[in-house]
Amino acid sequence: MTPGEVGLSVTNVTDDIDGTRILDGLVFGAPAGRVTALLGPNGAGKSSLLRVVAGIQRPLSGTVHFEGDDLLAMRRRERARRVALVEQDATTELPLTGRAVAALGRTPHEALLGGHDPSSERHVTQALTDAGALPFAERELPTLSGGERQRVLLARALAQQPRLLLLDEPMNHLDIAAQLDVLGLLARLAADGVTVFAAMHDLALAASHADHVVVLSHGRVVASGPTAEALTPDLIHEVYGVRAAWTVNPLTGKPLLAIG
Numbered sequence: 001m002t003p004g005e006v007g008l009s010v011t012n013v014t015d016d017i018d019g020t021r022i023l024d025g026l027v028f029g030a031p032a033g034r035v036t037a038l039l040g041p042n043g044a045g046k047s048s049l050l051r052v053v054a055g056i057q058r059p060l061s062g063t064v065h066f067e068g069d070d071l072l073a074m075r076r077r078e079r080a081r082r083v084a085l086v087e088q089d090a091t092t093e094l095p096l097t098g099r100a101v102a103a104l105g106r107t108p109h110e111a112l113l114g115g116h117d118p119s120s121e122r123h124v125t126q127a128l129t130d131a132g133a134l135p136f137a138e139r140e141l142p143t144l145s146g147g148e149r150q151r152v153l154l155a156r157a158l159a160q161q162p163r164l165l166l167l168d169e170p171m172n173h174l175d176i177a178a179q180l181d182v183l184g185l186l187a188r189l190a191a192d193g194v195t196v197f198a199a200m201h202d203l204a205l206a207a208s209h210a211d212h213v214v215v216l217s218h219g220r221v222v223a224s225g226p227t228a229e230a231l232t233p234d235l236i237h238e239v240y241g242v243r244a245a246w247t248v249n250p251l252t253g254k255p256l257l258a259i260g
């Protein structure tokens with residue numbers, strides 16, 4: 001698939017939880033080999049949508065295609081070879097080392113009848129390195145700080161070698177340098193052909209690092225498109241009730257979204 005073509009395609013996705021409509025007729029596309037930020041206020045439905053796309057939560061109706069294939073109709077193992085999700089504050093009480101957690105990402109690629117794959121260890125070490133988690137590889141997960149755990153969970157997703165990487169607030173727990181580090185990694189993954197779809201809260205960081213945005217409000221898509229076109233000050237005011245203006249970042253010379 002050529003970068004920029006629609007990679008992820010969501011059509012008429014609707015879902016309820018306990019009789020309440022959480023996702024309401026969502027229709028949007030996210031370009032292949034690009035970083036798309038999923039934005040929206042608390043409770044807008046971002047995590048729910050990511051869980052639907054990842055195949056964890058089956059929607060009431062609608063379809064989800066990736067690179068032309070129906071993700072919801074796929075067997076779980078096949079889907080796991082294509083799609084990885086880094087959940088928000090995933091369970092972290094497992095007494096497993098960082099390396100063991102990252103190695104879980106290899107499961108969908110392992111032979112069903114066992115057998116050692118010699119390349120697996122190499123993929124795990126590479127994933128730990130790319131996610132900046134190598135220093136924590138031999139430490140048990142419950143002993144790690146929030147930001148360190150976040151990097152290990154990212155390593156697990158990278159070890160999965162997904163074509164579609166879903167992330168739920170990947171910058172959560174990370175200091176600003178680490179946030180920029182992860183955003184740089186997401187851009188490199190996208191340049192390598194991975195479609196990245198990440199829920200984010202920091203509008204300014206999303207504005208400067210995402211190629212494309214999808215904005216949810218009350219379970220509906222209220223904007224979707226290339227970042228500078230879709231993320232207008234009016235839209236931001238309507239959705240978040242704050243003022244915003246596009247300006248130029250004096251450090252980088254690139255567009256900067258100022259929030260006031």
Ligand SMILES: Nc1ncnc2c1ncn2[C@@H]1O[C@H](COP(=O)(O)OP(=O)(O)OP(=O)(O)O)[C@@H](O)[C@H]1O
Nearest residue numbers: 017018022040041042043044045046047048049199
């Ligand atoms: N298990 C559940 N039971 C009841 N309501 C739920 C459940 N999970 C989510 N919801 C509700 O669904 C709506 C969407 O939640 P979701 O977590 O998808 O939003 P979000 O955009 O990810 O929010 P945040 O930015 O706060 O993480 C919210 O109103 C939430 O209260």
